[in-house]
Structure formats: C-alpha cells, structure tokens
Amino acid sequence: MTTGATITHYELLRVSRRERPEGVRAAYRRLAQQFHPDKQRGNADAERVMAAINQAYAVLSDPAQRADYDRALDSGFSHSRPASLDEVRAHDRAWPWWLLFGTIAFSAAAIGTVVYKSYMPGVRAAGQVLTSATPAR
Template sequence: MAKIHTHYDNLKVARGAPQEVVRAAYKALSQKYHPDKNQGDEKAARIMAIVNTAYNILSDPVRRKEHDEWIASEEWEVEWLESSGEDNPRPRGENWQAPSPARQRRRWLREPRWWLGMLGGVALGGACALLLVKQPRLLPSALAFTPKQETVPALTSVPGPDPDAWAMPSGAKTPPAPVKALAVTQLVVPARQPECDTDLTTPAAPNGEPWPEQSGYISGYPLGNSGREMTVVVDNSANPNPVFVKIHDLDRGSNVRHAYVLGSGMLTIDGLAAGKYEVRYQNVVGSALRAECKTKAARQADAGF
C-alpha cells in the first residue's frame, strides 16, 4: 500500500509517540534548521516552517486526534483504490498540510463516484417499489391523455354500427365478446405427370380398401388433434391426378389426418387443434396408367434391371 505522508513523518516520530518524544524531536529539528543558524538558506527556512506546523498540530490533543482520523481515512481510500485497480493518489510534497475534517467531507461530496452511488441506490429502490406494489392499471394510467375535442366530419353517411366496435370496449360493464381466430394453411398441388417409380400404383388404399370415389378422409385411421383452431385446404385443382394426403403433427411426430383428394378437386381438412403441421402428399396413379406401369416393371425385370 502506498505510504501516506503525515506530520509524524515531518517530525520523524512514530504515530503513537508520546508528547515528550514529539517535543524532543521538534527541539532537535529546530536546532538544525533554525533560521539563525541557516541565514539565507531557503530550503532550511521551508523545512522549519513545515516542522513548526507539524508540532503545532501534534502538540494540540484535539488537532492531533483530527489528524489521526484523517490518516485512517486516507489509508482506507488508498487501499480501496489499489484493490479496484485505479491509480494511486497524488504524492505529497514537503509543503503538504492535512485538510480539516470539514474540507475532507466536502471533497467526498465532490466525488462523482459518491453521487453515482447515491443515484444508483435511489433508482434501485424505486424499481423495487414498483415491483412490490401491485397496480395493474399503472401503465394505462401513465399513458392516458385527454385529447382536444374537435368536430370531425363523418367519413360516411351510411347509418349503422361501427364495423370495428367488437374490438373495443363499449364503455358498458359487460365485457366485449371474445375474439376467435382460425389459422388456415393451404397446399396447392402442382401439375405433374405421374411417375411409376415414385407415385402410388396400388389399386387399393393403405387401409386395404379401394380408393374412394369422392374426396374425403380415408376410413380406418383415427382423427388426432381435434380442435377448432386450424384448417388445412388441399388445392389439387391444377393436378389431373388424385393425391393421398397426410397431415403430420411436427410436435408429436405422428400423422393425425389421412385424406384422398380427386384430381382437379379440392378438400378442406378442418377440426384441427392449434399446432405445427406439415402437409405430405403422393400422386395416385389411375387405372389406365397403372397397367402401363405394371407392364414397364415386368419388362425391366426381364431385362435384368
């Protein structure tokens, strides 16, 4: 820790030295640097002035106690500055004099760290108070204002209720009707020529029964994730081939709907709960092309492919 230069150092005595030792040290230094023995020596005169000031303070019990308190305060500050990584306090010269306790307090009040700490404490206390006090209408009250009343010409002369009135409180005690939202997902199937290798060429559906004659759900599969929040529209109007559709629940990793949509047709799959879904589909090869695919597969088998 950096050393604090004190009046004890000026008299070359220990801090706890009794008054007899302080008086003897003062006499010894006075005989050495007295102006009568050092006429014309400015350095000796300067040192003698410092010695006189030090003795006047240390010989007075009240002033010596204040000086001891100031030393303790300075040492604490130096230790704090060194532990926080800041620069050491300014060095003391030979003309240094200890400030009074009142001056020391004023110096602390001028410190930016003191004021920042006070402001931070007040801000933290205010934030805690706001969190502890339950005032659900605090934010609306703070943002509310009374606009200037002006006469605005009507935008339309058609009588009737406000079409957006359902979204705003009417001022009555009855709460507004709940707003219901329906998420709609649409799959538009592009037109594509059937492929024997990738499309479904079986004459029966996965449930073992023939493919349905109309668009709809395929029987035998359970209806999962029932609800009223989502609807999926499968638009197969641009595709001349029927498609087999699966609605896959991404959260559960399972299929919750199995449907069949005719070529150039459309099907709405409703009754789904809110969630994340993926629409998967395959083209279903018709009976005419199915025979061609069967013949093609037989030829490839005979050729050794």
C-alpha cells in the same frame, strides 16, 4: 520516511504515531535546533522547512488536533506537504552543473575570440579585411 512530496507530520518530525507528547516535543526541539534559519545562513529552503516543522508540531502537540489528524490519516486523507528534510538536504548539496558548464563555455568563447583576434589582426569580421591590407591608390 516516504519519498516524494507527500509526507505526514509524523514523518516530518521523525516520530511514530504512538509517540508520547514529550517525545514529540523532543523531536521538534532537535529538528528546530538543526534547521532553524538562523543556523542555516544562506539556505533558501530553511524558512520553508522550519515552517513545515512548526506546523507539524502545532498539530501533534495539541491533543484535539492530533486526534483529528489521526482520524484523517486513517480515512486515507493525504495532503501535499513540502519536500522532506532529506530532499532539502540533497537539494542544498546539489551543484547546478549547468551553471558551471555555461560559465566554462562562455569563458572559452571569450578567450578564443581574444586569441583569434590577436593572432589574426587582418581579420575583423567574416569576409572583411583591414583597409590597410588593400593597396593604396
């Protein structure tokens, strides 16, 4: 399978160009079972991946469209496709570390402020002290 955003319908369904229609149908069914949005609850990319799988199957299951598609591939035509299934899986597993870091930094700042204000009750803001700390007249 190629890396990047340009893949063929054959690569998307993980079949060879010589695959018989029965093999294409079996590959489609296997991938549809695995990546159907109903089975991928919470996966934002599931609909996009399923749409790409459906489009690839629609082209490769129709003999006339498949012949046209093969001629286009032979002539060097390439079209932009959604990311490969492996890239979608890697994206799903990736944790947004920046979000974790931001949450920890914000929590530390909030806790630090509370601790600072509780141990330094006479300090309200930079350069300001409580009026009760000044002598009364």
